[in-house]
Amino acid sequence: MSNIDIPEVLNSDEIGDWDMSCDVAVIGQGVAGCCAALEAHRAGANVLIIERASGGGGASAVSSGIYYLGGGTEVQKALGHEDSPDEMAAYMMSSCDPLDPLAVRQFCDDSASHFSWLEEQGLPFERTQHLDKAVFLDTTECLMYTGNEKLWPYREVAKPAPRGHKVAGTGENAGSVGMAPLLEKCEKEGIPAIYDSNVTNLVRDANGRVCGIRVKQADGIIHVNARRGVILAAGSFNMNTQMIADNIPLLGETSEPLGIPSNDGAGVRLGLSVGTATSAMDGVIPTASIYPPAQLIKGILVNKRGERFVAEDSYHGRTGNFVMEQPDQKAWLIVDQDIFAYPEIPTANHSFVDGWETVEEMEAGLGLPPGSLVRTMEEYNKNASEGRDPVLFKSPEWLKPLDQGPYAAFDISFDRSTYLFITLGGLKTGADGECLDARSEPIPGLYAAGATAAHIARSGKSYASGMSLGPGSYFGRRAGRHAAGANWSRG
Structure with a gap:
C-alpha cells in the first residue's frame, strides 16, 4: 500500500x-x-x-x-x-x-x-x-x-x-x-x-x-x-x-x-x-467465460503442461482466477466434434486455434510436452466413460468422453483473451x-x-x-x- x-x-x-x-x-x-x-x-x-x-x-x-x-x-x-x-x-x-x-x-x-x-x-x-x-x-x-x-x-x-x-x-x-x-x-x-x-x-x-x-x-x-x-x-x-x-x-x-x-x-x-x-x-x-453455449463445459481446460487445473463446470469467475494463476497464464479449451461450438461471449475474444484428426497431432500443434495431453485425455476419457471425475470432481451431468475426433482447441490464455475484472x-x-x-x-x-x-x-x-x-x-x-x-x- x-x-x-x-x-x-x-x-x-x-x-x-x-x-x-x-x-x-x-x-x-x-x-x-x-x-x-x-x-x-x-x-x-x-x-x-x-x-x-x-x-x-x-x-x-x-x-x-x-x-x-x-x-x-x-x-x-x-x-x-x-x-x-x-x-x-x-x-x-x-x-x-x-x-x-x-x-x-x-x-x-x-x-x-x-x-x-x-x-x-x-x-x-x-x-x-x-x-x-x-x-x-x-x-x-x-x-x-x-x-x-x-x-x-x-x-x-x-x-x-x-x-x-x-x-x-x-x-x-x-x-x-x-x-x-x-x-x-x-x-x-x-x-x-x-x-x-x-x-x-x-x-x-x-x-x-x-x-x-x-x-x-x-x-x-x-x-x-x-x-x-x-x-x-x-x-x-x-x-x-x-x-x-x-x-x-x-x-x-x-x-x-x-x-x-x-x-x-x-x-x-x-x-x-x-x-x-x-x-x-x-x-x-476476472471473467472471460467459455459458456454459453453450455455444451463447451463438457470439454476440458488444460495448461501449458497439458494438465487440467479446474473443474470445467465452475462459475466463470472461478475459472478465470485459475487461468490467471497457470504457468505463463496459458490455457486452452479442448473439445471433440460432438460438442464443438464457438464461445458466445463476444468480449472474451477467445480464439479458435485449429482442428486436428488425433490427440497426438493436437498436442504437437499446441506445443505441449510430448505425451502430456495424450495422458490427460486418456485418463479423463476412461473416468468420464464411467460417469466420474476423481481428479477435479466435475459434475456427472457435464461428463462425456472426448473421443469423437476430429478435435479442436480454443486459446483462453489470460494474456491473450480479454478478461474483464472487478476487485x-x-x-x-x-x-x-x-x-x-x-x-x-x-x-x-x-x-x-x-x-x-x-x-x-x-x-x-x-x-x-x-x-x-x-x-x-x-x-x-x-x-x-x-x-x-x-x-x-x-x-
Whole structure:
C-alpha cells in the first residue's frame, strides 16, 4: 500500500465555519449509498448524499443487476426451490472463507426479508427463472444459479439452490432498472444530494471522531459537518492503475476493468487516512467465460503442461482466477466434434486455434510436452466413460468422453483473451458497516459499504454474481441505521 496516495486528515478546529451540516453524510449514490441514505433518513437522521458524478446510480446502474439472496425468498418459494438460512450460510461459509462469519450469518438470516424490502422499494423481480448456464441474460428472467453451488465440494456441504435474483431488465446493464426505483425513493423522500462533488478529505474532531468532509466542486471547496457519521459508499478501486499494480500484479495488459471512472479507490484511500484496515486487496474476479453455449463445459481446460487445473463446470469467475494463476497464464479449451461450438461471449475474444484428426497431432500443434495431453485425455476419457471425475470432481451431468475426433482447441490464455475484472478488496468493516482498524476496533464516526468495503468473497474463486449488489444493499442499510443511531431490525 506504500505507493498509494493517502489523503491528509483535517482537524475540525482548523475548519472554521461549516458550509453545510447534516447528521449523516453518504459518499456515493450507488446501491449501497442509496440504501444507506434511505435507512438513515427513515431512522430520523438528517442525511446528505455527496456524489462525484452528475447523477446517481454509480457502477450499480451499469451492472447486470443480479442480487445474491436466498434463504427462502418469495421468488425461490414461487418457483419451488427449497432454501433456508442454514443452507445458504453453510454454502457461503465453506466457499467464501469470510473474514466476519457472524456478519455473513446475519446476512443469510435476513436475506429473504431483505429481498422483500427491495421489492417494497420498487425493484422489479419476476417470478421466472433461467436455470441454464449463463453469464448475463437478454431476457427479464429472474432466478439463476450464479455461483459454485453445484460444484464439488460445495454441493456436498449444502443443498444447491439458485440465489441470483436479477431485476427485470435485459443485457449487461440491467442494473439500471434496479437503481431507478432507489434513486426515485431518495428524491421522493426529500433526501438532498449534491452532484459533481468530490470528497477529498475526512475531518476529525479533538476526540478523534470523524465528524465531516472536505468536498471539491467546480467553483471551490466546501466543508460539510456530519454530526453522527460519514458513510463511504464510493465504489471499488478497479480504475486505479497504481492500486491494481500494487495489489493484483497478475492482471495484465489484456485485462479490462469493469466499472465507471470514479471507481478509483477514493473511498478506500479516505478510510486508510484515519487508520481503517483493509482486507482482500488481492481479491479479483476476472471473467472471460467459455459458456454459453453450455455444451463447451463438457470439454476440458488444460495448461501449458497439458494438465487440467479446474473443474470445467465452475462459475466463470472461478475459472478465470485459475487461468490467471497457470504457468505463463496459458490455457486452452479442448473439445471433440460432438460438442464443438464457438464461445458466445463476444468480449472474451477467445480464439479458435485449429482442428486436428488425433490427440497426438493436437498436442504437437499446441506445443505441449510430448505425451502430456495424450495422458490427460486418456485418463479423463476412461473416468468420464464411467460417469466420474476423481481428479477435479466435475459434475456427472457435464461428463462425456472426448473421443469423437476430429478435435479442436480454443486459446483462453489470460494474456491473450480479454478478461474483464472487478476487485473484491476494500475497507475492513463490521456487520453494521463500521470501519475497523487492524485490531477490529471501530473508527469512531466512519462507515463503509458496497465495493468500498471488502467483499464477503475474498477471492474470485468463491465469488458469485450478485455478491456485490446483494450484500452491498443489505450492509448499506445496516450502516445507515447504525450511523443514524438506530438499532438494526429485520425486514
